[in-house]
Structures are given as structure tokens and as C-alpha cells.
Amino acid sequence: MMRGSCHCGGVVYEVEPPLRDVVACHCTQCRKVSGHYWAASSVPVTKFRLVESGTLRWFESSDAARRGFCEDCGAALFWEPKPGHWPGDGGPTxxxxxxSLDGPTGLKIAAHIYKEDAGDYYSPEGPPPAPSKAMELHGACLCGANDYSVPGPMGEAGACHCGQCRKISGHYSVSFAVDEGAVTWNRRHDREYPTAAGGRRGHCPDCGSSLWFRDAEGGFWMEAGAFDNPTGGRLTDHIFLAEAGDYYHIDDGLPQWRIRETDGG
Incomplete structure (x- = not known):
């Protein structure tokens, strides 16, 4: 058996190999929930077991599926298709x-899907495109309980592969620096999760979407995947590759750092 969990430990699960190789999804839903784009493996439901589920919450994201997340730390954990929408041979998965898995996975990314919905600040495969023009950016969580805007353009956006970002996003996160006072909240219903280094993370407690991060010194970053195109942003680098998942490699030619001198988490 292989074990996985959210960042705070409120949700723990086990899966029995073999596991399907990973599919990276760039659809709008996955981008909003994870803060960048989501990735998933799968098993038949008979090979899946919840060990701890006290903070597990489900969001009905469509008529075809529901999404499971930790309501305390906001970790994006599960996607479960409903009967009649099972992929492949028609069995429940x-x-x-x-x-979110603990330890080596032995997996690899087998496919990228919904690439046409990707954020304009990165490319699903290869180098990011040239920045678009954007005077104002609009973002929202998946359920719409949080709706906000910030002055554009997004500018430089950084990818973080640290264990905390990996557990919470389910893959890795991309965010950009914002003057917190410049954020206009049209609707706000977020929940804060404290981190070990004195930072705080914000997510929607209803749908689980990752929204923002504030470090101990007051620096503020917003999750790039929650924003509509055009953003005027461009992915610039990758940090904490020493803690990255073993199932993917970076192919965009951008600078990579195994660690960073100051851990903002």
C-alpha cells in the first residue's frame, strides 16, 4: 500500500498499486482549485481507502464529478467521477x-489535457509564451464565493515545488507578488491556514480553491491559476526542486533552484 495525506494531516488515505500514470489537467476548474494546474493518478475505488477523513470536504464541481479537499489546510486531494461518467472500462475510480503521496511514487506524466485552457503565463509543455497585455486582472475561486481584481499586469510569476506547496496544490504552485492593499475584493469568503514559518495561506472553505499566501514579514502573493486570461504574466523560475515530486521533470528551460535561501512557507 502507498499512503498520502494533506499538509495538516487531517486527511490520510491509502492506495494499492498498480497506480495509473499521471495526467496533468489544465482546465479552468483544475487551475482554480490548485492555483496553477492539477495532476492526478487513479485507482479503482476498491483499491482506495480513507484512513483519516475528519477534515475532508467534497465540492460538487459539475454534474459529472466532485472534488475532495481538506477544509483546514485547503489541500486539493481528490477528483471522483459520478456514476455514468466513469472513464475507461466504466468502473468506478x-x-x-x-x-500528496508520501515518498517515491515511481510514476510519470503520461499526458497533458485541456491545454487550450492553460493560463497564458506558462505553456503546458516547453518554454512560456511572451507576456500578453493586461491592465487589470480578475480572479475568482471555483464556486464564486471569492471574487477579486488587482492592477495588471501580473509580471513575473514563480513556481514553488516545496513540500508544503506540493501537498496543498497537489502538484506545485505558481504565484506572483501583489500589494495586498491594492486587491479589490468584490466578494470574500476565505479561510486562513497558518504555516510553520509564520506565514498564512488563504483558500475557499466551500470549494477548496487556493487563493493567496502571506509570509511572516507581510509579503503577499496570489495564486496565478485563479486569474482569467489575459494576465500579462510570465513564469520565470522554479524553486525548491529538492522537494519536487518524482513523477515529472521541468522542460521549460527556465532557471531551477534546488532550494532558496529564505523559505517563505
Whole structure:
């Protein structure tokens, strides 16, 4: 058996190999929930078991599926298709974030889907495109309980592969620096999760979407995947590759750092 969990430990699960190789999904739903784009492996539901589920919450994201997340830390964990929408041979399956697994996975990314819905600040495969033009950025969580805007353009956005970002996003996160006072909240219903280094993370307690991060010194970053195109942003680098998942490699030619001198988490 292989074990996985959210960041705070409120949700723990086990899956029995073999696991399906990973599919990376760039659809709008997955981008909003994870803060960048989501990735998932899967097993038949008979090979899946919840060990701890005290903080597990489900969101009905469509007529075809529901999404499971930790209501305390906001970790994006599961995607479960409903009867009549089972993929492949028609049997019930549980899809889970490989970034939430503990230890080596032995998996690889087999496909990228919904690439046409990707954020304009990165490319699903290869180098990011040239930045678009954007005077104002609009973002929202998946359920719409949080709706906000910030002055554009997004500018430089950084990818973080640390264990915390991996567990919470389910893959890895991309965010950009924002003056917190410049954020206009049209609707706000977020929940804060404290981190070990004195930072705080914000997510929607209803749908689980990742929204923002504030470090101990007051620096503020917003999750890039929650924003509509065009963003005027461009992915610039990758940090904490020493803690990255073993099932993917970076192919965009951008600078990579195994660690960073100051851990903002």
C-alpha cells in the first residue's frame, strides 16, 4: 500500500498499486482549485481507502464529478467521477493528487489535457509564451464565493515545488507578488491556514480553491491559476526542486533552484 495525506494531516488515505500514470489537467476548474494546474493518478475505488477523513470536504464541481479537499489546510486531494461518467472500462475510480503521496511514487506524466485552457503565463509543455497585455486582472475561486481584481499586469510569476506547496496544490504552485492593499475584493469568503514559518495561506472553505499566501514579514502573493486570461504574466523560475515530486521533470528551460535561501512557507 502507498499512503498520502494533506499538509495538516487531517486527511490520510491509502492506495494499492498498480497506480495509473499521471495526467496533468489544465482546465479552468483544475487551475482554480490548485492555483496553477492539477495532476492526478487513479485507482479503482476498491483499491482506495480513507484512513483519516475528519477534515475532508467534497465540492460538487459539475454534474459529472466532485472534488475532495481538506477544509483546514485547503489541500486539493481528490477528483471522483459520478456514476455514468466513469472513464475507461466504466468502473468506478478515485483520482488523487500524486503530490500528496508520501515518498517515491515511481510514476510519470503520461499526458497533458485541456491545454487550450492553460493560463497564458506558462505553456503546458516547453518554454512560456511572451507576456500578453493586461491592465487589470480578475480572479475568482471555483464556486464564486471569492471574487477579486488587482492592477495588471501580473509580471513575473514563480513556481514553488516545496513540500508544503506540493501537498496543498497537489502538484506545485505558481504565484506572483501583489500589494495586498491594492486587491479589490468584490466578494470574500476565505479561510486562513497558518504555516510553520509564520506565514498564512488563504483558500475557499466551500470549494477548496487556493487563493493567496502571506509570509511572516507581510509579503503577499496570489495564486496565478485563479486569474482569467489575459494576465500579462510570465513564469520565470522554479524553486525548491529538492522537494519536487518524482513523477515529472521541468522542460521549460527556465532557471531551477534546488532550494532558496529564505523559505517563505
Amino acid at each position: 478515485m483520482h488523487f493528487a500524486p503530490g
